[in-house]
Each structure stands twice: as C-alpha cells, then as structure tokens.
Amino acid sequence: MPPAQRHPTMADVAERAGVSTSTVSRTLRGLSTVSPAVRDRVEEAARELNFAVSRQAASLVTGRTGTMAVLVPTLSSWFMGSALSSLAPVLRAAGMELNVYMVGDLAERAAFFERLPARRNADALLVFCFDLTDEETARLDDLGMPVIYVSQHVEGRPSVYVDDVAGACKATRHLINLGHRRIAFAHTSGVRGFSFSSGERLLGYRQALTEAGMPVDDELIVTTPPRDKVGTRRAVGNLLSLREPPTAIFAEHDELAILILSTLRTVRIEVPERISVLGFDDQLMAEWLDLSTVAQSPSDIGRAAAELAFDLIDDPEAGRGRHVVLPTHLIPRGTTSPPSAPPGERPADGPAEARDA
Secondary structure: OOOOOOOOOOHHHHHHOOOOHHHHHHHOOOOOOOOOOHHHHHHHHHHHHHOOOHHHHHHHOOOOOEEEEEEEOOOHHHHHHHHHHHHHHHHOOOOOEEEEEEEEOOOHHHHHHHHHHHHHOOOOOEEEEEOOOOHHHHHHHOOOOOEEEEOOOOOOOOOOEEEEHHHHHHHHHHHOOOOOEEEEEEEOOOOOOOHHHHHHHHHHHHHHHHHOOOOHHHHHEEEOOOOOOHHHHHHHHHEEEEEEOOOEEOOHHHHHHHHHHHHHHHHHOOOOOEEEEEEOOOOOOHOOOOOEEEEHHHHHHHHHHHEEEEHHHHHOOOOOOOOEEEOOEEEEOOOOOOOOOOOOOOOOOOOHHHOOO
C-alpha cells in the first residue's frame, strides 16, 4: 500500500515562493503589509500546491472565525429570503461563511438569549427585523463583537434600514395628488419582527395627511392578522360599510395589498375605478399584478449590512452608532388612478359643455 500523501504546509508554500513562513501567513491573512509582487508569488505557490489555510488555525492567529452570524425571527418572508440571498456572494468574496439562527418561538428565543451561541462562533452578528426587549438588547451589547441591526433603527447602535416614514409619505401623497380625500391604511398585527416598519409606515401615512391639511380618521385605519384571508375580508368589509367609504387603500406591504385586491374583485368592486390600492415592498408579485407600490431593495439592505459589518470587524470603534439609510421609490402602476365621481355627480374637471348641459 502506498504511503499516505502528505498535505502541503505553510513552510512548503514559503519555500516555493522564496519567502519566509511569516510572510506567507501575512499574505494569506490579507494583511496590507505585503507588497503586490510578493502577494502574487505566494498566492500562485499556494494554488500550485493546492494549499488551503485551516480555518481553525487561522482563528488562533487572527482571533477571527471567518463566520458572519444572522439572527432572524422567520425565514418564510419575501424580505428575509431576498436579504439573506444577497449576503452569500458578498461573504463568499470575503472568504467568510454564513451561520443563521432562526428564533421562531418563545422557547427558542429564551434559549438563544440565555446561551448566546454566536458569542464564540462568529465575528459579527446581523439582527434582522427582530423586535427586542431592552434586556435582550443589553445581552447583545455584551457579546463582545459587532452587532448590526437590519431593517430597524436602534438608537446608538449600528443600523441599516430604509426610511419607512418617508416611503409611506410618498405613497400617501401619491394618492392625495391623484385627488383622493378618503384614504384608508391597512396593516397587520402580530407579525414577528416587523413591528418597527409597521409603526413607521403608519406614522408616515398620518404625517402626509396632516401636511395636506386632511384629518386623520381612525375609522379608516384597519388591522388584520398576517396572511389571513378571512381577517382581510373583515377589515375591507369594515371600510366598505362606513358612511363615507374610502376611495383608496394604502396597505403596509404588498402581500396585504394583494389580499385586499382579491377581496375587492370578489365583491365586484373595480380597481382602480372605484377604489385604488397601493402597497409597499415591490416584490415580484407586485409587478405581475400591476400593483402600485413603494419599492425597497432587501438585497441592497443585506449587502449594506455586510459591508458595515466588515468595517466594524476591522475597527470596532469606526461605525459605532452609525446608521445607513437606504432610499425607497414610488412605482405607480395600474391599481391607482384619480377617484371617480360619486354616483349622480359629473366630474368637476369635465368639459364645460357637459357641466352646463
């Protein structure tokens, strides 16, 4: 039986490249103290020998694990899937791995914050869309690693998010500018991890109405459980039974807007002829259904969070309390239009002959 093949060592790479083992170590750790010419020789020698740095050995030298941890409340949402998918190529290019902690119920949540498994297993933690108590936030402060809050604004801590207030203002102003004066706001209750965005979007809706000198009518603000067709129908029914029903509905996210569209079409209410509908997110289904919406990019959010994490890993003090705020964009499509004239009334902007007839 032939003897087992010996794995190449750092000394073998150093001999082939004509440098010291310490230079090989500095090169493969990505330090900037190595000249480009020497770096090229070392990397070529490592490739020729099929040499790979042991992650465990590297962590002993650098104090780093080469892993980015992510804490999420769910993996089933469009936002979460898009954001996490964008992380993979960014981390791969940096030679890092992704470790996801999904805390889906109270027992898992209690266990995570009691044990804090990310403490020794990652170089940074990204906290995605997670509603934390003050005690849980304090526990994360004690991790001894960079913690970046994603899709939420946490005062005094690094955060990456869109301006939900501004986005909701754009949506509501769009409907106001079309001529709507009875605008409803529909949002969901009990969605794990997304209450920050929900509250901010409601605030933006109220702010746009106030800026336009329009009253905020609490009867036009309805709540429904997440992904609940029956609850959505009940909420829409409450709006339709008002003495003055809305001529437009702004839903806090596209998924809810799509359920509202389905409900209105079931009862033969034409969209947008009788009621306009507008969402928030611009997920793929929104384009397919020609839904007007406010677009955000979870992929851009994920990449920005990774880049901020890299900065903090290299210099923990560099971005402490830094906030990265990404833009939103209004996408007008076929579910919004000017309101139609009430029955028996002619449009105020119609031809003079028609008004005077």
